[in-house]
Amino acid sequence: MTLQATVDLLDRLIAYPTVSTDSNLELIIDLSGRLQSLGARTHIFGDETGSKATLFGSLGPDVPGGVLLSGHSDVVPVTDQDWSSDPFQMRQADGLLYGRGTCDMKGFIAATVVMAEHYATLPLKRPVHFAFTYDEETGCLGAQALIPELNRLGIKPDIAIIGEPTEMRVIEGHKGCCEYTTRFEGLEGHGSSPDLGVNAAEYAVRYVTRLMALREDLRARVPEGSRFDPPYTTINIGGIRGGHAHNVIVGKAEVDWEFRPVQTRDLRFVKETMEAFIEQDLLPQMRAVYPQADISTETLGEVVGLEPMSENAARDLVAGLVGANGADVVPFGTEAGLFQQMGMDVVVCGPGSIAQAHKPDEFVSIDQLESCLGMLERLGQKLV
Structure with missing residues (x-):
C-alpha cells in the first residue's frame, strides 16, 4: 500500500514541470497541503520573484533537534533530448518508472511525503523535518536562502538526510x-x-x-x-x-x-x-x-562541499538503517554541505542512480523506491 501510494504521488509530482527556469509553486502548495493535513507545522519561503518557493515542514514535538529529510523540487530541462515518451508524464515499464525527475529527485520526495503519513501516527519523541527546495540545479539557491530562515526560527535539526540518487548507498562526502x-x-x-x-x-x-x-x-x-x-x-x-x-x-x-x-x-x-x-x-x-x-x-x-567527518551521527544512523558497513564519497555536488555548515551531521542517501540523472528517459526502479521506504520506516522506529 505504501509503495503504491508512493508511485501514485511520484506520478503526480512528475506532472509538475518544475524545470529550474520555471515556477515550482504548484508542486510546493500541493505538498504543503498534504503535510498540513497530517498536522505538520509548515512554512513556505518564496524567492524574490514570487514564482519559486521552498517548503519546510515538521512533524512531532516542537523541540530542538530531530531529523531533516531534504530534496530539491526543481529538475533540469528536457530541451533537445530524445525521450521515448512525454518526460512529464510518468511511464512504468519492466519495474522502472520513467520521467523527468523520477530519480533526481522526486522519487525521494514522494517517499518521504507518503512516509509522513506513518510518522504522523507515531508517538515521536524527536521531530521529523521536511525541506523541499528550489533551484538546486542552478546553484542550490533555495537551500542557501533556507538556512537563514531556519536560524531566524531557531530550528536546527541534529541530522540531515539528503535524498539524492545514490542507489541507497551511504555518502558522507563530496566536493564543492x-x-x-x-x-x-x-x-x-x-x-x-x-x-x-x-x-x-x-x-x-x-x-x-x-x-x-x-x-x-x-x-x-x-x-x-x-x-x-x-x-x-x-x-x-x-x-x-x-x-x-x-x-x-x-x-x-x-x-x-x-x-x-x-x-x-x-x-x-x-x-x-x-x-x-x-x-x-x-x-x-x-x-x-x-x-x-x-x-x-x-x-x-x-x-560548498560535504566534508567527511570522523564523527558523523547521520552517517552512522543511515548506515544502520540500510545495513551498510561503511560510507563512500562521490564527485557530484548536493545541498548537503550547506546543512553541514549550519552544524548538522549530514549524509546523502536516496533511491536511483546518478547515472540516469539529467538524461533522456530518466528513471528510478521500483526496487529502489522500496528500499528507500524501508529505510524511512526504520527511521521512524528510531524516533519514538
Whole structure:
C-alpha cells in the first residue's frame, strides 16, 4: 500500500514541470497541503520573484533537534533530448518508472511525503523535518536562502538526510562546486599601437595563466587521507571570449571558470588569491593606461562541499538503517554541505542512480523506491 501510494504521488509530482527556469509553486502548495493535513507545522519561503518557493515542514514535538529529510523540487530541462515518451508524464515499464525527475529527485520526495503519513501516527519523541527546495540545479539557491530562515526560527535539526540518487548507498562526502565568469574591460585601439590601448584579451590570458599556476599549488594542499578522485581541489577553464578582428586591440573579454574544493579552506584560498592578483597586479597596470579599465567577477554558483567527518551521527544512523558497513564519497555536488555548515551531521542517501540523472528517459526502479521506504520506516522506529 505504501509503495503504491508512493508511485501514485511520484506520478503526480512528475506532472509538475518544475524545470529550474520555471515556477515550482504548484508542486510546493500541493505538498504543503498534504503535510498540513497530517498536522505538520509548515512554512513556505518564496524567492524574490514570487514564482519559486521552498517548503519546510515538521512533524512531532516542537523541540530542538530531530531529523531533516531534504530534496530539491526543481529538475533540469528536457530541451533537445530524445525521450521515448512525454518526460512529464510518468511511464512504468519492466519495474522502472520513467520521467523527468523520477530519480533526481522526486522519487525521494514522494517517499518521504507518503512516509509522513506513518510518522504522523507515531508517538515521536524527536521531530521529523521536511525541506523541499528550489533551484538546486542552478546553484542550490533555495537551500542557501533556507538556512537563514531556519536560524531566524531557531530550528536546527541534529541530522540531515539528503535524498539524492545514490542507489541507497551511504555518502558522507563530496566536493564543492564554484562557477564564475570574470569580465575584463579595457581600451580598444588600432593593433599597430598596442601601447596606447588596454588589451582585455591579454589580461584575460594572464588571469587564466594565474589560475593554471594556482591549480598546481592546490595539488600540494591535498588533505591527508583524501578519498576524492582526484584527491585535491581542481580548477577548470570553461571558456575564453574576446575580440572581433585581427588588427583591433580587444576592448572586452571574459573567462568562464570553475573550481571544486575538497575543503572549505581551499574555497577561501582560491578566491582570496585571485582577488589579490586582480587588485595588486592586473588592475593597477590596466588603469595606468586607462583609468576606467575594470575587472569584475560574476558568481554563477558557490556550493560548498560535504566534508567527511570522523564523527558523523547521520552517517552512522543511515548506515544502520540500510545495513551498510561503511560510507563512500562521490564527485557530484548536493545541498548537503550547506546543512553541514549550519552544524548538522549530514549524509546523502536516496533511491536511483546518478547515472540516469539529467538524461533522456530518466528513471528510478521500483526496487529502489522500496528500499528507500524501508529505510524511512526504520527511521521512524528510531524516533519514538
